[in-house]
Amino acid sequence: xxxxxxxxxxxxxxxxxxxxxxxxxxxxxxxxxxxxxxxxxxxxxxxxxxxxxxxxxxxxxxxxxxxxxxxxxxxxxxxxxxxxxxxxxxxxxxxxxxxxxxxxxxxxxxxxxxxxxxxxxxxxxxxxxxxxxxxxxxxxxxxxxxxxxxxxxxxxxxxxxxxxxxxxxxxxxxxxxxxxxxxxxxxxxxxxxxxxxxxxxxxxxxxxxxxxxxxxxxxxxxxxxxxxxxxxxxxxxxxxxxxxxxxxxxxxxxxxxxxxxxxxxxxxxxxxx
Amino acid sequence: xxxxxxxxxxxxxxxxxxxxxxxxxxxxxxxxxxxxxxxxxxxxxxxxxxxxxxxxxxxxxxxxxxxxxxxxxxxxxxxxxxxxxxxxxxxxxxxxxxxxxxxxxxxxxxxxxxxxxxxxxxxxxxxxxxxxxxxxxxxxxxxxxxxxxxxxxxxxxxxxxxxxxxxxxxxxxxxxxxxxxxxxxxxxxxxxxxxxxxxxxxxxxxxxxxxxxxxxxxxxxxxxxxxxxxxxxxxxxxxxxxxxxxxxxxxxxx
Numbered sequence: 001x002x003x004x005x006x007x008x009x010x011x012x013x014x015x016x017x018x019x020x021x022x023x024x025x026x027x028x029x030x031x032x033x034x035x036x037x038x039x040x041x042x043x044x045x046x047x048x049x050x051x052x053x054x055x056x057x058x059x060x061x062x063x064x065x066x067x068x069x070x071x072x073x074x075x076x077x078x079x080x081x082x083x084x085x086x087x088x089x090x091x092x093x094x095x096x097x098x099x100x101x102x103x104x105x106x107x108x109x110x111x112x113x114x115x116x117x118x119x120x121x122x123x124x125x126x127x128x129x130x131x132x133x134x135x136x137x138x139x140x141x142x143x144x145x146x147x148x149x150x151x152x153x154x155x156x157x158x159x160x161x162x163x164x165x166x167x168x169x170x171x172x173x174x175x176x177x178x179x180x181x182x183x184x185x186x187x188x189x190x191x192x193x194x195x196x197x198x199x200x201x202x203x204x205x206x207x208x209x210x211x212x213x214x215x216x217x218x219x220x221x222x223x224x225x226x227x228x229x230x231x232x233x234x235x236x237x238x239x240x241x242x243x244x245x246x247x248x249x250x251x252x253x254x255x256x257x258x259x260x261x262x263x264x265x266x267x268x269x270x271x272x273x
Numbered sequence: 274x275x276x277x278x279x280x281x282x283x284x285x286x287x288x289x290x291x292x293x294x295x296x297x298x299x300x301x302x303x304x305x306x307x308x309x310x311x312x313x314x315x316x317x318x319x320x321x322x323x324x325x326x327x328x329x330x331x332x333x334x335x336x337x338x339x340x341x342x343x344x345x346x347x348x349x350x351x352x353x354x355x356x357x358x359x360x361x362x363x364x365x366x367x368x369x370x371x372x373x374x375x376x377x378x379x380x381x382x383x384x385x386x387x388x389x390x391x392x393x394x395x396x397x398x399x400x401x402x403x404x405x406x407x408x409x410x411x412x413x414x415x416x417x418x419x420x421x422x423x424x425x426x427x428x429x430x431x432x433x434x435x436x437x438x439x440x441x442x443x444x445x446x447x448x449x450x451x452x453x454x455x456x457x458x459x460x461x462x463x464x465x466x467x468x469x470x471x472x473x474x475x476x477x478x479x480x481x482x483x484x485x486x487x488x489x490x491x492x493x494x495x496x497x498x499x500x501x502x503x504x505x506x507x508x509x510x511x512x513x514x515x516x517x518x519x520x521x522x523x524x525x526x527x
Contacts, residue, residue, distance in 0.1 A: 004382040007379050007382050008379060008380050008382065010379055011375075011376050011377070011378075011379025011380040012376075012380070014372075014375065014376055014379060015365065015368065015372075015376040018368050018369075018372040018376070019365060019367055019368060022367045022368065022369075022406070023367055092365075096363060096364075096365040096366060097361075097362055097363040098362065098363060098364060098365055100329070100359070100361075100362040101357075101362050101364070101377070101422070102380075103329055104327045104328070104329060104352060104356075104357050105352060105377065105380040105381060106349045106352045106353040106380065106381060106382070107380050108349060260331075263328075263329065263330060263331045264330075264331045265288065266288060266321070266324065266329075266330050268324075268329050268330070269320070269324055269329060269330070
């Protein structure tokens with residue numbers, strides 16, 4: 001980044017922080033879904049656990065099963081919130097008809113991406129931390145009990161969220177605000193193949209390579225290795241970050257191509273329409 | 274000799290291959306410190322031209338230089354030294370006026386931002402509005418805030434798209450008077466697109482008339498009035514829009 005770039009990125013971040021300071025419903029919405037998801041899955045886990053316990057199952061196995069489900073819910077929320085934080089921050093500019101001002105300022109596209117990524121981190125922290133706290137208070141599940149490796153899992157899922165969000169923003173540049181529904185739905189749609197709640201091996205064999213092309217599948221295989229076997233699956237961790245690098249590079253290329261195409265077609269003039 | 278504020282050479286823009294060009298073979302050189310008006314009916318190519326000057330739109334052919342920077346290769350260096358205001362763009366409505374100005378002070382890397390914001394607020398009578406959400410302002414107040422945003426980086430080149438559209442005559446006059454004073458004090462170059470002929474006559478030293486994407490005439494307001502034998506620029510505009518010839522052309526043909 002050139003001189004003044006950190007300040008320009010801060011300018012964009014400040015714009016969104018000021019928005020949240022003045023809009024409590026937006027702030028509440030950040031926490032609402034992660035907490036709701038955690039509560040639903042927490043009670044499902046308690047219910048199933050109670051039934052297995054009544055049938056004479058081992059208490060230790062119950063705790064581990066609960067951990068695998070709740071860990072999956074909380075870590076998947078990192079990816080979801082990361083992607084939404086990035087895409088919705090971009091959409092906020094579209095909705096407020098401010099995008100034209102942003103694009104005629106000296107803010108470079110890479111600085112725009114950096115600002116949106118910062119907002120994504122803020123939204124993940126504000127959105128997921130309350131759910132992590134509640135999971136501990138209500139179900140005695142500590143996300144960080146799987147060890148320091150959880151930080152690497154969170155980082156890999158954040159990066160995956162950014163890669164998907166770059167794709168969503170590219171589609172908004174290509175098709176206008178009509179593509180905004182993707183900001184909410186696209187990552188939900190790949191949940192079945194992201195191996196969040198079950199191993200990749202459960203999927204049909206033809207679908208397994210598709211699943212293994214996602215960084216999330218490796219993160220969740222790694223999470224299960226940490227919770228069930230108490231070990232760090234370095235191979236899965238390495239795959240997760242390598243795939244993140246690949247998808248981020250690919251989506252950055254798509255974003256820059258669509259940005260250039262939007263400047264050729266004049267789409268930046270009327271992207272909100 | 275400094276480079277022109279804006280240099281446009283053989284600029285064309287065609288959005289689709291099967292459609293006529295929105296701008297065709299446009300060339301002009303606007304000197305530093307000048308105020309020029311860009312006039313034309315709806316669809317004449319004003320917005321497309323301004324978008325290409327700002328680097329928002331890539332020309333099909335031709336080139337644009339702003340403040341000596343080639344907009345195809347070096348647009349961010351130019352953008353840091355220019356600014357833009359349009360009633361068709363908005364500032365985030367939930368942010369206060371001060372917050373919005375602070376955002377753009379950061380984006381334009383303005384030194385001593387708070388001092389600059391206070392200075393602009395005083396000049397544009399915004400001091401009492403600084404803590405109000407931008408969305409709660411009247412049209413006139415929003416125009417003044419948009420002007421403050423456009424001036425936050427002390428631009429050497431200011432592009433204004435219909436700066437007094439939808440304003441009452443009193444507020445419109447206030448904005449025009451303010452722009453006249455600002456230009457005199459700052460030496461800033463201004464390119465103004467407007468449908469308000471009285472405004473163009475009052476503010477602009479030179480007018481570029483566009484029709485169907487082409488520059489069909491240009492000159493000072495006085496020269497245009499004389500050329501078309503008219504008393505006000507609105508009649509000149511109508512003559513050009515309706516294809517009536519200037520006195521000189523008519524004399525040649527006669």
